[in-house]
Amino acid sequence: MEITMARYAGFCPGVRRAIRMAEEVLRDPGKPAFSVGPIIHNPQVVEELERKGLRVLPEDPAEWEEAGLAGSRVIIRSHGIPPLLTRRLMDLGAEPVDATCPTVKKAQKAAMRLVGEGYHLFIVGNREHPEVEAILGHVNRDAVVIKEIRELKEWWEGQTRMVRKVGLIAQTTVDLLTFRSLVEGLITEVPEMIREVSEMKLINTLCRNTLARQAEALQLALAHDLVVVVGGRNSSNTEFLRKICETAGARAVKVETAEELDLSEFKEVSRVAVVGGASTPRKRLEEVRRLLAGL
Ligand code: SF4
Numbered sequence: 001m002e003i004t005m006a007r008y009a010g011f012c013p014g015v016r017r018a019i020r021m022a023e024e025v026l027r028d029p030g031k032p033a034f035s036v037g038p039i040i041h042n043p044q045v046v047e048e049l050e051r052k053g054l055r056v057l058p059e060d061p062a063e064w065e066e067a068g069l070a071g072s073r074v075i076i077r078s079h080g081i082p083p084l085l086t087r088r089l090m091d092l093g094a095e096p097v098d099a100t101c102p103t104v105k106k107a108q109k110a111a112m113r114l115v116g117e118g119y120h121l122f123i124v125g126n127r128e129h130p131e132v133e134a135i136l137g138h139v140n141r142d143a144v145v146i147k148e149i150r151e152l153k154e155w156w157e158g159q160t161r162m163v164r165k166v167g168l169i170a171q172t173t174v175d176l177l178t179f180r181s182l183v184e185g186l187i188t189e190v191p192e193m194i195r196e197v198s199e200m201k202l203i204n205t206l207c208r209n210t211l212a213r214q215a216e217a218l219q220l221a222l223a224h225d226l227v228v229v230v231g232g233r234n235s236s237n238t239e240f241l242r243k244i245c246e247t248a249g250a251r252a253v254k255v256e257t258a259e260e261l262d263l264s265e266f267k268e269v270s271r272v273a274v275v276g277g278a279s280t281p282r283k284r285l286e287e288v289r290r291l292l293a294g295l
Contacts, residue, residue, distance in 0.1 A: 001266065001269065001270060001271075001272060001292060001295060002272070003274065003289055003292050003293060004220060004223075004271070004272070004273045004274070005273075005274050005285060005289055006216055006217070006220060006273065006274060006275040006276065006285070007216060008209070008212050008213040008275075009274075009275070009276045009280075009282050009285050010276070010280070010282035011279065011280075011281065011282075012207070012209040012210070012213075012278035012279075013209060014078040014102070014104065014209075014278070015040050015101075015278055017099060017101065018039055018075070018078040018099035019039070019040070019045070019049070021099040022035065022049055022054060022075050022099070023049075025054075025073050025075055025097055026052050026053050028073070029053075031071060031072055031095075032053075032071070032072040032073075033053055033055065033072065033073050034054070034057050034067065034069065034073070034074045034075070034094070035054055035055075035056055035074065035075040035076075035077055036057050036059075036074060036075070036076055036077060036081050036085065036089075037056065037057065037058075037077060037130060038056055038077070039056075039075060039077045039078075039099070040077065040078065040232075040279040041231075041234050041236070041238075041279050042231070042256075042277075042279040042280060042281070043232060043256065044256070044257065044281075045279065054075075055067070057074070059130075061085055061088050064089070064092060065092060069089065069093055069094040070092065070093030070094070071093060071094075072094045072095070073094065073095045073097050074089050074097065075097045075099050076096055076097065076099055076100055077099060077100075077130070078099055078100060078101040078104065079100070079101075079130040079131040079134060080101075080104050080105070080108060080130075080131060080134035080135075081100075081130070081133075081137070082133065082134050082136070082137020082138065083137060083138060084137060085137070086098075101172075101207075103172050103205075103207045103208075103209075104131055104172055106205060107131075107135055107170075107171070107172055108135050108138045110169050110203040110205050111123070111135050111138055111139050111143065111169055112138050113203075114167030114169070114201060115139040115142050115143065115167070117167075117201075118165055119165045119166060119201055120144075120163050120166050120167065121142065121144070121167045121168075121169070122143065122144050122145075122146055122152075122167070122169075122182075122186070123135060123136075123143050123144070123145045123146070123169055123170065123171065124145075124147070124169070124170040124171065124174055124178065124182045124183075125145055125147065125170060125171025125174050126145075126147055126171060126236055127145040127147070129171060129236050131171055131172065131173075132145055132171050135169075135171075146182060147178070147182075148182075149181070149182065149185040149189050152182070152189065152190060153189065153190055156192065156193050162196065163196050163197055164196065164198050164199065165198070165199045165200075165201070166197050166199070166200045166201070167200075167201050167202075167203070168183065168186065168200065168201070168202045168203070169202075169203050169205045170204075170205050171205075171236070172205055172207040172210065173206075173207055173236055173237035174206065174240065175214055175243060175244055176206070176211060176214060177244070178240075179206065183202065186200075187200075209278065210237055210278060213237070213241065213275070213277075213278070214240065216275070217241045217275045218244050218248050220245075220250075220273035220275060221246075221248035221249070221250035221252070221273070222248050222249070223271070223273070224250060224271040224272060224273040225250065225251065225272065226252070226253065226265070226269045226271075226272050226273075227245040227250050227252045227253070227272070227273045227274075227275060228252075228253050228255065228261070228272060228273070228274045228275070228288050228292075229241050229242045229245065229253065229254045229255075229275055229276070229277070230256070230257075230274065230275070230277070230280050230284050230285050231254070231276055231277025231279065231280045232256060232279060233254075233256060235277045235278070235279055237279075238254065238276075238277030238279075238280065239254070241277060245275075250273075255288070256284075257284060257287070258284070258287040258288045258290075258291045261288065261291060261292075266292065266295060272292060274289055274292075
């Protein structure tokens with residue numbers, strides 16, 4: 001079996017930075033260390049940090065009081081958090097350590113700029129994703145999150161305000177195909193809306209590292225029978241990679257670790273590619289490669 005490893009493997013710069021900052025915080029034994037939710041979307045890495053002393057706060061801030069945050073340091077993960085929650089941490093006596101990825105920060109700033117300039121803001125992405133939640137928090141939730149054209153149409157039908165200026169950004173890890181189809185859809189699928197709009201401003205908030213991973217995954221999918229996508233089950237960028245591989249016509253198998261592979265799926269396969277999400281350590285991909293090489 002021919003096995004190709006993705007060149008864009010291992011942590012992306014934003015995740016590497018967040019882990020480095022967490023490790024620095026953990027080196028100071030004098031202060032308890034927390035993170036707001038899992039620091040990255042990879043349970044194995046989160047467990048490793050927990051073993052070193054990092055405690056994961058629940059997503060619900062109503063439960064933070066019980067954690068005893070006074071005098072602690074709290075790492076804000078690469079996805080960022082709404083400013084209200086940063087203030088809540090400080091009110092509870094914690095020192096926030098901001099590990100928000102600089103690319104995510106740019107998306108937050110783009111959202112604030114567009115809303116500040118009077119644009120009706122659309123965010124292409126997943127409304128349940130913490131990054132989108134954080135962006136919404138930076139604009140007092142004055143934005144519409146869309147993942148499918150259907151949602152845009154539904155929003156328009158319920159709309160009573162005149163829409164003259166439309167601003168558009170994306171969750172940093174959205175795949176290019178989804179983004180393109182939503183941008184096109186905004187112009188072509190809701191003609192009543194575009195008749196009303198006089199100005200449309202798009203700020204490119206897509207992450208370069210993610211785009212490079214997606215482009216490589218697409219190329220690998222076109223040249224291989226099967227692609228193993230390694231990453232956290234709750235990792236949005238990993239799921240986008242799987243979707244891209246399937247769109248390219250390849251079979252895609254998504255796993256968190258090599259042990260999850262069903263080896264019977266590889267019986268008739270001669271060319272396999274191994275790709276990984278932004279929060280997947282390179283060693284996880286290597287483990288998959290070693291296992292497959294032994295078949
Ligand atoms: S995927 Fe991109 S935006 Fe997300 S943390 Fe990594 S570098 Fe930052």
